[in-house]
Amino acid sequence: MKNNRYCVIMCGGVGSRFWPYSRSSKPKQFIDFLGTGRSLLQMAVDRLKGIVPDENIIMLTNEQYAGLIMEQLPQLKKDQILLEPARRNTAPCNAWAAYHIKAKNPDAKIMVCPSDHLILKQDEFRRCALSAFDFLDRHDALLTFGVKPNRPETGYGYIQLGEHAEGDFAKVKTFTEKPNEELAKVFVASGEFFWNSGMFFWGVDTIIKAFHDLAPDIAQRFDSAAQVWGTAGEQAYIDENYASCPNISIDFAIMEKAPNVYVQQVDFGWSDLGTWGSLYDNSPKNRDGNVTQNCKALLFNSHNNVIAVKGDKLVVASGLNDYIVADVDDALLIVPKSDEQKLRTYVNEVKSNFGDKYL
Amino acid sequence: MKNNRYCVIMCGGVGSRFWPYSRSSKPKQFIDFLGTGRSLLQMAVDRLKGIVPDENIIMLTNEQYAGLIMEQLPQLKKDQILLEPARRNTAPCNAWAAYHIKAKNPDAKIMVCPSDHLILKQDEFRRCALSAFDFLDRHDALLTFGVKPNRPETGYGYIQLGEHAEGDFAKVKTFTEKPNEELAKVFVASGEFFWNSGMFFWGVDTIIKAFHDLAPDIAQRFDSAAQVWGTAGEQAYIDENYASCPNISIDFAIMEKAPNVYVQQVDFGWSDLGTWGSLYDNSPKNRDGNVTQNCKALLFNSHNNVIAVKGDKLVVASGLNDYIVADVDDALLIVPKSDEQKLRTYVNEVKSNFGDKYL
Numbered sequence: 001m002k003n004n005r006y007c008v009i010m011c012g013g014v015g016s017r018f019w020p021y022s023r024s025s026k027p028k029q030f031i032d033f034l035g036t037g038r039s040l041l042q043m044a045v046d047r048l049k050g051i052v053p054d055e056n057i058i059m060l061t062n063e064q065y066a067g068l069i070m071e072q073l074p075q076l077k078k079d080q081i082l083l084e085p086a087r088r089n090t091a092p093c094n095a096w097a098a099y100h101i102k103a104k105n106p107d108a109k110i111m112v113c114p115s116d117h118l119i120l121k122q123d124e125f126r127r128c129a130l131s132a133f134d135f136l137d138r139h140d141a142l143l144t145f146g147v148k149p150n151r152p153e154t155g156y157g158y159i160q161l162g163e164h165a166e167g168d169f170a171k172v173k174t175f176t177e178k179p180n181e182e183l184a185k186v187f188v189a190s191g192e193f194f195w196n197s198g199m200f201f202w203g204v205d206t207i208i209k210a211f212h213d214l215a216p217d218i219a220q221r222f223d224s225a226a227q228v229w230g231t232a233g234e235q236a237y238i239d240e241n242y243a244s245c246p247n248i249s250i251d252f253a254i255m256e257k258a259p260n261v262y263v264q265q266v267d268f269g270w271s272d273l274g275t276w277g278s279l280y281d282n283s284p285k286n287r288d289g290n291v292t293q294n295c296k297a298l299l300f301n302s303h304n305n306v307i308a309v310k311g312d313k314l315v316v317a318s319g320l321n322d323y324i325v326a327d328v329d330d331a332l333l334i335v336p337k338s339d340e341q342k343l344r345t346y347v348n349e350v351k352s353n354f355g356d357k358y359l
Numbered sequence: 360m361k362n363n364r365y366c367v368i369m370c371g372g373v374g375s376r377f378w379p380y381s382r383s384s385k386p387k388q389f390i391d392f393l394g395t396g397r398s399l400l401q402m403a404v405d406r407l408k409g410i411v412p413d414e415n416i417i418m419l420t421n422e423q424y425a426g427l428i429m430e431q432l433p434q435l436k437k438d439q440i441l442l443e444p445a446r447r448n449t450a451p452c453n454a455w456a457a458y459h460i461k462a463k464n465p466d467a468k469i470m471v472c473p474s475d476h477l478i479l480k481q482d483e484f485r486r487c488a489l490s491a492f493d494f495l496d497r498h499d500a501l502l503t504f505g506v507k508p509n510r511p512e513t514g515y516g517y518i519q520l521g522e523h524a525e526g527d528f529a530k531v532k533t534f535t536e537k538p539n540e541e542l543a544k545v546f547v548a549s550g551e552f553f554w555n556s557g558m559f560f561w562g563v564d565t566i567i568k569a570f571h572d573l574a575p576d577i578a579q580r581f582d583s584a585a586q587v588w589g590t591a592g593e594q595a596y597i598d599e600n601y602a603s604c605p606n607i608s609i610d611f612a613i614m615e616k617a618p619n620v621y622v623q624q625v626d627f628g629w630s631d632l633g634t635w636g637s638l639y640d641n642s643p644k645n646r647d648g649n650v651t652q653n654c655k656a657l658l659f660n661s662h663n664n665v666i667a668v669k670g671d672k673l674v675v676a677s678g679l680n681d682y683i684v685a686d687v688d689d690a691l692l693i694v695p696k697s698d699e700q701k702l703r704t705y706v707n708e709v710k711s712n713f714g715d716k717y718l
Contacts, residue, residue, distance in 0.1 A: 020675075298708055300701075309691065314717045316379075316705050317693040327691055332668065334676040334684065334693065335659075342659075346675050349657055358673045 004107045005133050007052040008097045011041050011069065011115035012062040012084055017275055019347045020331035021308045024359050029116035030068045033273065034283065035294040041115045042072055047122050051129045052111065058082060058101065060093045085239045091253035092218055092245035095211050096238065099222045102204040103230030109136045110207070112200040118282055120269025128266045132201045135169055139262065142210060142255060143201040146194030146263040147270045152184035155274060157196035159263050168265040175256050194265055215253045218245055276324045276340050280306045306337070331358050363466045364492050366411040367456040370400050370428065370474035371421040371443055376634055378706045379690035380667045383718050388475035389427045392632065393642065394653040400474045401431055406481050410488045411470065417441060417460065419452045444598045450612035451577055451604035454570050455597065458581045461563040462589030468495045469566070471559040477641055479628025487625045491560045494528055498621065501569060501614060502560040505553025505622040506629045511543035514633060516555035518622050527624040534615050553624055574612045577604055635683045635699050639665045665696070690717050
């Protein structure tokens with residue numbers, strides 16, 4: 001029997017928040033970030049076992065990362081890797097994936113996952129994902145995972161539950177931006193708000209209809225070449241036309257506007273690993289509270305640091321508390337963890353002083 | 360007319376106090392430490408111009424550094440480089456240099472210099488050195504430079520002036536070890552105490568007689584092969600016998616015991632560059648008080664640091680004050696400047712954890 005379950009993994013991000021550990025030539029998702037021997041992308045694919053067959057996995061990425069993907073995921077065939085010729089955020093690429101997959105299987109249900117998140121409880125994740133696919137069989141839904149919050153995190157967006165549908169599923173009442181701490185506390189205490197995980201499930205027809213209704217300027221670009229999807233001409237058409245798509249996120253273009261958006265309440269040990277702080281929180285610490293990411297370190301009178309240094313390098317530090325130390329090739333970063341919101345500014349300074357050399 | 364003035368430059372030290380900037384494979388004296396384009400050793404040789412002719416310069420070093428010396432000082436002939444087959448501190452090597460030079464010129468006067476110090480006022484240095492050689496013509500003296508102190512430095516040994524001889528010259532009353540701060544203040548206020556620079560002047564006969572009188576176990580080893588000095592057989596004899604010399608400093612073996620020890624009071628902007636702190640003090644600073652040794656750095660809200668990073672590496676730091684950051688090849692050091700006395704301990708920890716790999 002044909003397997004209708006597909007997974008689209010978005011892995012084209014640049015990820016300046018982990019500079020210099022993550023570089024534009026090899027962003028976070030391609031790095032063995034947790035020292036497990038597998039990159040975050042490989043871990044994202046590994047955890048699909050028992051949910052989606054290998055041949056139904058589709059990579060959405062920027063063309064510059066094609067080589068990295070083929071190297072890290074040799075089990076994929078070339079036509080499973082969709083290469084974006086330009087960065088247009090998450091709406092256009094998800095439209096492309098839907099048209100591409102529909103041409104192969106008009107009954108496809110698609111799970112959309114980021115490639116650089118952490119999920120600790122694999123079994124629970126599998127149970128939730130299978131349950132989500134199952135939900136799509138009975139509902140014409142755009143579904144998202146809402147992660148049960150365990151703290152008033154201000155770094156995530158939140159989803160407010162609306163009308164109950166069944167089991168752990170409900171309609172979405174609102175999507176909210178990152179709240180301040182006070183508001184985040186109210187959200188968590190209410191029991192009504194869940195973290196927006198950026199993982200989605202939808203049937204191909206459901207999402208394509210949503211594009212028609214809510215983002216017709218995107219849909220039109222894909223409709224006008226109905227014959228190319230799934231053929232050898234597809235990439236050429238994309239190379240020609242993709243850059244003219246509007247630069248817009250799937251959340252903003254579709255999820256926040258569609259009438260049939262549902263949320264599944266999940267709790268499988270999720271982190272977006274979006275900041276050094278979340279990496280710190282999710283990594284094993286030594287007795288001084290230091291995370292020595294994958295490296296050799298002799299730390300004296302030093303506590304609660306993240307030390308991320310590539311290769312066989314030795315770090316000797318003393319009197320260092322609550323810092324991020326990241327050393328990779330030709331760049332060394334030493335900043336307080338409390339400064340991590342400024343990292344983007346620092347990286348911009350690097351760019352304005354030295355161009356792309358160190359990015 | 361034959362030039363009787365010789366200079367022996369001691370450049371065999373290992374220098375763990377600047378680890379990892381200085382490594383045992385390329386210690387401090389061979390590094391362009393101040394970003395001038397010349398290594399400290401090259402600067403030591405450069406400043407002999409007008410004092411000692413090139414062909415009268417003798418290098419005393421460990422055999423492992425022969426290649427580095429020939430590379431950095433191509434003007435030297437091979438027989439100007441004396442290669443110690445073992446580390447035996449400064450007494451045995453100065454005995455060797457004296458016997459070696461006497462064989463070439465029995466009237467030689469020798470100036471002995473370290474290779475890793477800083478001297479800012481070259482002209483004044485030259486004046487003092489010429490004056491020192493001149494003094495040796497009239498006195499059977501073991502002479503040392505005493506540097507006029509400008510602060511109560513606790514990192515140097517001190518020389519107390521004794522009976523006045525002539526001009527800036529006096530007999531030495533005592534050599535003292537590094538004082539504590541209170542004592543250092545008394546020393547400086549007295550006007551009687553000068554920093555022990557580790558630079559010496561003596562005639563070959565004077566120093567050889569001193570070895571006979573005060574360190575006969577060393578003298579005997581050199582006397583017993585009177586025929587080899589200055590010949591092709593010299594190195595073979597040294598290779599065979601040098602390691603059996605006692606491990607002792609010239610200060611302890613000779614200078615602190617001899618009756619004819621003089622001090623010349625000098626003031627030519629001297630530092631032994633013995634610590635990161637003295638490097639910091641002697642280097643140009645930006646307006647935030649940071650010394651960025653030879654490297655690219657973007658420093659935010661960071662003050663009074665020494666950043667020493669080799670190559671084309673970029674350092675981005677924030678919230679860092681009064682630290683030493685040294686990054687070289689496979690080692691990164693981040694320690695408060697106030698911890699620099701503990702550096703030796705840290706380096707020992709490196710050795711006990713990783714052997715010689717990072718030294």
